[in-house]
Amino acid sequence: MKAFLNMAKQVARQIVKKIVKAIVKKILLALSPVAIGLLLAIFFIAAFYSAMPQEKTFTGVEASEQDTKIRKKIKTAVNVQNVADYYIVPGEKSEGSWYESGGAETEKVDYLLKNGVVRYMDNNGRDAELANTWGDVFAILMYENAQKNRAAEYSPNKIDKLTKDLHPYFYVKRSEIIRKYPVEQEDGSIKMETDVNNIFLLVEAKTIRGWYQYNYDWKTTHYDDGGIKKYEAIKQVMTLEPKWEWFSNYLIDYYKFKPDEKAATRELVVNASEAFSGEKEWLDWLLSYHGNMTWASNTMIPGELMNFFQEAESIYGIPWWFLAAAAFRESSFNPLAENESSGCYGLMQVSPSNWATHAPQLGFDVAADRDNPRAQIIVGTYMLNEAGLKRVDWNGDWKEPTLPVLTFYGGFRGLLAKERCREEYASDIWELAERFQNVKTGWPVQGEITSPFGWRIILGVRDYHEGIDIGAATGTPITSVSGGVLTTGYQADGAGNYIYIRDGYYEYAYYHLADFAVSDGDTIQPGQIIGYVGSTGRSSGPHLHFGVRTIGGSWINPLNILP
Structure with missing residues (x-):
């Protein structure tokens, strides 16, 4: 736990910087009467924001019992509306x-909210990433209070109106993951076993964070041991409405601002929302406290992106790991x-001008494919490749020959550009590339999946399982599927002896x-023994519960990252 406490201090500093930067930009972009009025609100907002991340204060600079009630009220309303239209x-x-x-083809889902907590359905967690947060609503009200230079006001009617007006719409389809894997028999022979995991995949989402459609293709992965995994992988993400467009228009109408203030107003509110709801500063902490990247492994590469990196390699010859x-x-x-400064966007941070030129050249739509990860990777x-990587011998010494290209791509210009690139940019990419290429992991333990991920019905009761259960004998060694920083603990009525490990993404x-083989705060290497299978906590027998979630996000199906 001490690792996460250290990170909290850095998070608070980043939040204040982000909010103040957004406020200043708002004023500089549009010196309207509204913007000038906000000058008086800056100090009001800054005091709130500098205190909130640590104290969760909403009604004043000092935390109070009322703050807890406000946050609970907003979270409850947001959770209810996040699944009000889920099909x-x-x-x-x-x-x-x-x-x-x-139409009649849609089947409304009404069981995703249980005991005040929402459990989403998409196998990859995209619905949870696009869902509204309590910070979205609170930031709107906070900004309104500051803009009107008044004391905090968070009426139930306003909270209900905002959560209803801005609630998302989600549409998922049924699918499955089919695994065939070898199991050694008592006589030493090998038998191929098959299991089928029923899942749901998001096909459309209409949210304040954008309106998207998702298309899939069946993919089969073959493994060295003869096993296979067959599943539907994302093929295309189509943007039907730009990111934040709905939200921006709503804010202008809500605040009665002028249309030319839309972008700056949205940026301020969005930055505030992310500051309240997010946990996005973990990577900065990981890099600052663990300077090298020994925590990195190819496990942290999302499966759908791995498919696109490999496709790009097949087209251009640049290794997927690079x-x-x-x-x-x-x-x-x-x-x-x-x-924010350059407008570069997406996975590969392509500039707007390069995107406008190369996206259609490669068969993509400039607007509809802007958020499409496949398009972003292919264009980048x-x-x-055109900048010079097509001339690199990837079977030889590839680092130095890539430096001129990385210097250009990373935007390094002027005096000692290459050396600055080497120190600040290229060295990170080189180390990550080596880790991705060479550090491969497998399952934490070998065994049968005795309980799958997601919604399930047990003895007539619908329940949500945040991971998979893998049956194994007591004392079986458990190996880490990733690198990362570790925390340990005990929960008598649930997880029993537990371990959490964070890398740069999951x-x-x-x-x-049954027991630990590591200590709290240790930095773990992929494949390292971290503990032993047991049945502590709420458990019916020896097994390992293994779960995966994006940092600050929702649980996803562990089969997405396991071979």
Whole structure:
């Protein structure tokens, strides 16, 4: 736990910087009467924001019992509305959209909110990433209070109106993951076993963070031991409405601002929302406290992105592990990442002018494919290739020959540009590339999946399982599927002895351990023994519960990252 407490201090500093920067930009971009009035509110907002991350203060600079009530009230309203329009549909729309058409084909889901907590359905967690947060609503009200220079006001009617007006619409389809894997028999022979995991995949989402449609293709992965995994992988993400467009228009109407203040107003509120709700500063802490990248492994590369990196390699000959390293260094694998100063966007941080030129050249739509991770990777790889990586011998000494290209791609110009690039940019990519290429991991323990991920019905009761249960004998060694920083603990009525490990993208959970082989705060290497299978906590027998979630995000199916 001490690792996460250290990080909290850095998070608070980053939040204040982000909010103040957004406020200043708002004023500089539009010196209207409204903007001038905000000058008086800056100090009001700054005091709140500098205190909130640590104290959760909403009604004043000092935390109070009322603050807890306000946050609970907003979270409850947001959770209810996040799943108010959640539907199962037959599949992707060939024409039009589910949001616009609906109809008898849609099956409304009404069981995702349980005991005040929402458990989403998408196998990859995209619905949870796009869902509204309590910070979205609170930031709107906070900004309104500051703009009107009044004391904090968070009426139930306003909270209910905002959560209803801005609630998302989600549409998922049924799918499955089919695994065939070898199991050694008592006589030493090998038998291939098969298991089928029923899942749901998001096909459309209409949210304040954008309106998207998702298309899939069946993919089969073959392994050295003869096993296979067959599943539907993302093929395309289509943007039907730009990111934040709905939100921006709503804010202008809500605040009665002028249309030319839309972008700056949205930026201020969005920055505030992310500051309240997010946990996005973990990577900065990880890099500052653990300077080298021994925590990195190819486990942290999202499966859908791995498919696109490998596709790009097949087209241009640049190894997938190098492309993945460049993408992580540029965007932390976030396809919606945007550089506020340059406008560079997406996984590969392509500039607006380069995107407008190369996207259509490579068969993509400039607007509709802007948030499409496949398009972003293909365009970025094309640019790296044309910049000189096509001349690199990837079987020889590849680092130095890539330096001129990385110097150009990373925007280093002027005096000692190459040396500055080597120190600040290229060295990170090189180290990550080596880790991605060479550090491979497997399952934490070998065994049968005794309980799958997601919603399930047990003895007539619908329940949500945040990971998979793998049956194994008491005392079986558990190996880490990743590198990262570790924390340990005990929960008598749930996880028992547990371990959480965080790398640069995911958090991995290991529950019900008989004992630990590591200590709290240790830096772990992939494949390292971290503990032993047991049945501590709420457990019916020896097994390992293994869970995976994006840092600050929701639980996803562990089969997405396991071979």
